Amino acid sequence: xxxxxxxxxxxxxxxxxxxxxxxxxxxxxxxxxxxxxGLVSTLALLVIAIMLVQLADVPAGDASLGxxxxxGNWPIPVAIVLVVDRLSALxxxxxxxxxxxMQIYALARWHRAGLHFxxxxxxxxxxxxxxxxxGDLFNLFVFFEVLLAASYxxxxxxxxxxxxxxxxxxxxxxxxxxxxxxxxVSMIYGVTxxxxxxxxxxxxxxxxxxxxxLLEVGAAILAVAFLVKAAIWPLGLWLPNxxxxxxxxxxxxxxxxxxxxxxxVLRVWMLVFGPHAGASAYFGGDWLLYAGLxxxxxxxxxxxxxxxxxxxxxxxxxxxxxxxxxxxxTGQAGVVGAALFYLISSSLGIGAFYLxxxxxxxxxxxxxxxxxxxxxxxxxxxxxxPGEEEVGVAIPATMALLGISFIxxxxxxxxLPPVSGFIAKFALLTAAxxxxxxxxxxxxxxxxxxxxxxxxxxxxxxxxIALARAGMKIFWMPAxxxxxxxxxxxxAPIGTLLILCMVLTVQAGPVLRYxxxxxxxxxxxxxxxxxxxxxPRAGELPxxxxx
Amino acid sequence: xxxxxxxxIAVLTASGVWLLLxxxxxxxxxxxxxxxxxxxxxxxxxxxxxxxxxxxxxxGVQADxxxxxxxxxxxxxxxxxxxxxxxxxxxxxxxxxxxxxxxxDHVDGGEGRQ
Numbered sequence: 186x187x188x189x190x191x192x193x194x195x196x197x198x199x200x201x202x203x204x205x206x207x208x209x210x211x212x213x214x215x216x217x218x219x220x221x222x223g224l225v226s227t228l229a230l231l232v233i234a235i236m237l238v239q240l241a242d243v244p245a246g247d248a249s250l251g252x253x254x255x256x257g258n259w260p261i262p263v264a265i266v267l268v269v270d271r272l273s274a275l276x277x278x279x280x281x282x283x284x285x286x287m288q289i290y291a292l293a294r295w296h297r298a299g300l301h302f303x304x305x306x307x308x309x310x311x312x313x314x315x316x317x318x319x320g321d322l323f324n325l326f327v328f329f330e331v332l333l334a335a336s337y338x339x340x341x342x343x344x345x346x347x348x349x350x351x352x353x354x355x356x357x358x359x360x361x362x363x364x365x366x367x368x369x370v371s372m373i374y375g376v377t378x379x380x381x382x383x384x385x386x387x388x389x390x391x392x393x394x395x396x397x398x399l400l401e402v403g404a405a406i407l408a409v410a411f412l413v414k415a416a417i418w419p420l421g422l423w424l425p426n427x428x429x430x431x432x433x434x435x436x437x438x439x440x441x442x443x444x445x446x447x448x449x450v451l452r453v454w455m456l457v458f459g460p461h462a463g464a465s466a467y468f469g470g471d472w473l474l475y476a477g478l479x480x481x482x483x484x485x486x487x488x489x490x491x492x493x494x495x496x497x498x499x500x501x502x503x504x505x506x507x508x509x510x511x512x513x514x515t516g517q518a519g520v521v522g523a524a525l526f527y528l529i530s531s532s533l534g535i536g537a538f539y540l541x542x543x544x545x546x547x548x549x550x551x552x553x554x555x556x557x558x559x560x561x562x563x564x565x566x567x568x569x570x571p572g573e574e575e576v577g578v579a580i581p582a583t584m585a586l587l588g589i590s591f592i593x594x595x596x597x598x599x600x601l602p603p604v605s606g607f608i609a610k611f612a613l614l615t616a617a618x619x620x621x622x623x624x625x626x627x628x629x630x631x632x633x634x635x636x637x638x639x640x641x642x643x644x645x646x647x648x649x650i651a652l653a654r655a656g657m658k659i660f661w662m663p664a665x666x667x668x669x670x671x672x673x674x675x676x677a678p679i680g681t682l683l684i685l686c687m688v689l690t691v692q693a694g695p696v697l698r699y700x701x702x703x704x705x706x707x708x709x710x711x712x713x714x715x716x717x718x719x720x721p722r723a724g725e726l727p728x729x730x731x732x
Numbered sequence: 733x734x735x736x737x738x739x740x741i742a743v744l745t746a747s748g749v750w751l752l753l754x755x756x757x758x759x760x761x762x763x764x765x766x767x768x769x770x771x772x773x774x775x776x777x778x779x780x781x782x783x784x785x786x787x788x789x790x791x792g793v794q795a796d797x798x799x800x801x802x803x804x805x806x807x808x809x810x811x812x813x814x815x816x817x818x819x820x821x822x823x824x825x826x827x828x829x830x831x832x833x834x835x836x837d838h839v840d841g842g843e844g845r846q
Contacts, residue, residue, distance in 0.1 A: 323808055330815045337822055346833040350841045353757065353830050356823050357839075360764050361752065363819070364771045367812055371771075371805065375778035380804075 191723065193240070194254040194267050196233050197277055197314035200226055205307030213300065220292055223303035227285045230310060234277040241274040242699060253320065253720035262384040266717055268320040271703035272525070276317045276448055279529060280441045282685065283536050284310055286678035287434035290540050293675045295432050298343040305342070309335035309438065316445055320717055322370050322380045325449065329366065329414075333359050336442060343432045351430035358413065358423050366410035372403025383717035386456045386710050390463040401468055404458065408450060408469065415446025415506050418480040425487070425499025433543035436495070437536040443502060444532060447509045451521070454513070455707040467516050474514025474633065478640050480507030485644040488651045494542045494659070497651055498535060501598050504644045505531035511640060512613060515633050519616035522704035526697050527609035530689055534597030534606060537682035540675075541590050545659045547669035583671045588660050590676075593683045595652035600645045605689040610641050612697060737777055744770035757827045757837050761820065768816040772809050779805030 312332025512524035751763025
């Protein structure tokens with residue numbers, strides 16, 4: 186037990202790596218064994234992530250205890266360090282939940298549409314978990330590449346011309362973004378001489394004024410690389426097409442991929458350019474705010490304009506990315522705390538929506554004009570899918586269940602009561618209007634607050650109009666009266682995600698307290714720095730060589 | 733030496749960006765390769781340009797850090813080379829698949845479309 190406790194922080198990276206590699210050794214014909222391995226591994230990841238949440242969720246005084254892991258037992262700051270704090274533990278849990286749901290959904294048919302589906306999911310998880318845990322900038326790049334390499338193959342899963350073309354652009358854009366990442370990282374290294382984020386946070390106030398512009402240019406280039414992942418306008422035009430072309434479970438999993446960009450911005454920006462950074466404090470905050478607002482505006486219009494449900498989901502994802510970035514750009518701990526709650530709620534909601542769309546569109550015939558393009562893609566995909574007449578129980582009252590799920594998804598995405606999307610937006614606005622805490626006002630509401638209010642409400646309104654229209658088309662004017670054949674195993678993950686959102690609604694108090702604590706931790710990087718520099722080295726140490 | 737290195741990075745980057753924006757998939761992949769060479773050189777130069785300086789300490793010998801090259805950017809460059817090589821290879825496969833499916837090497841899958 187103590188061995189596991191010692192190495193708990195690295196298991197979210199090692200476990201999917203080993204599970205994914207082990208699956209490659211299993212013959213293709215034993216796809217059930219592969220699927221079982223994948224499910225067990227993801228389930229274990231979920232358990233570990235929850236354990237890490239408990240590890241991270243301690244009062245600030247005990248923060249330095251066992252929250253950092255020195256790879257290879259090298260001394261700080263030479264060691265690449267893994268750090269778990271509330272934010273990274275939260276992201277780990279969220280990605281494990283989404284992965285588990287999409288894997289169960291894929292069991293119905295998608296996992297046999299191509300080779301190595303489950304291995305790729307595990308490698309994607311490894312990259313995601315690594316990116317959330319690492320405390321080193323270059324290591325972050327490496328884990329980004331791991332998750333991107335897995336995602337390139339997952340986009341292409343199921344083949345078909347549309348996927349390959351979308352994948353081509355997705356890969357080209359991300360390769361270019363990775364190069365920007367490298368330029369940014371190396372410029373920061375050139376100025377500060379370190380890549381360890383905690384060390385960077387400590388050295389930043391002492392950077393000479395003459396070197397600051399170079400550092401800030403490096404940070405800005407790095408931010409561009411992150412914002413491409415987060416799909417911020419105008420860097421995010423690739424997202425709706427790519428996610429729309431990907432198979433449903435993959436698109437649902439990729440919801441967390443755009444959040445990796447947001448996470449990286451939040452982590453690096455807060456740690457390096459936090460309040461302690463002297464002359465560079467909150468460098469570029471206004472840019473984040475206005476880029477976020479621009480994204481929300483453009484995506485909200487696109488949500489209205491689109492006729493295709495998958496595009497609708499993609500643009501909703503852009504709205505949520507924009508909202509998150511704008512909230513981060515305000516530079517207020519309260520707003521960021523609420524934004525983290527919004528992140529959970531919107532990820533679960535949009536993930537469920539991507540899964541749901543495929544089920545509702547299954548009854549579309551080839552003559553349905555609006556979705557002719559989508560159908561074309563599915564027509565090709567069906568060729569490679571074995572067993573169109575599947576065995577398995579089709580659940581009764583399918584349309585009713587699909588309809589209820591659709592309404593819940595719509596409420597979540599538009600942010601209407603009584604679901605968690607509403608609570609998230611409400612918390613965001615409350616925090617933006619009361620920067621000093623509830624009741625402590627006296628000063629008028631800031632322009633930022635009004636802008637955020639307008640963005641949130643208008644994007645919610647357009648989402649509601651667009652989703653209502655899509656719902657009418659799907660359920661009231663179906664192209665065929667044939668009820669889609671939906672299996673329990675496909676409905677269960679959607680139900681799970683939506684029930685989790687319900688739980689989030691009921692338990693909003695504790696969750697908001699957690700996200701608030703996470704945000705405050707981000708705004709006071711001392712505890713992060715402390716847990717990195719206070720990390721104990723294991724075992725007997727050899728005598729340090731005198732240099 | 734600085735001018736020479738800066739100039740080569742600039743030429744590689746400019747050619748890379750230009751090729752990246754071309755409509756043929758092969759041009760795109762060559763553009764990405766050139767860009768990654770430029771970035772690798774750039775990382776290397778971020779460790780300060782030194783000639784005749786080894787990045788390694790000799791065991792047991794008291795060494796002056798000022799006489800040594802910074803080893804970290806060299807390690808970073810190695811990692812970056814490996815990663816960009818692998819992802820370029822992956823991209824090449826996708827490029828070939830797109831060529832096979834659409835019958836053209838245009839990035840939009842056809843001359844007339846879009």
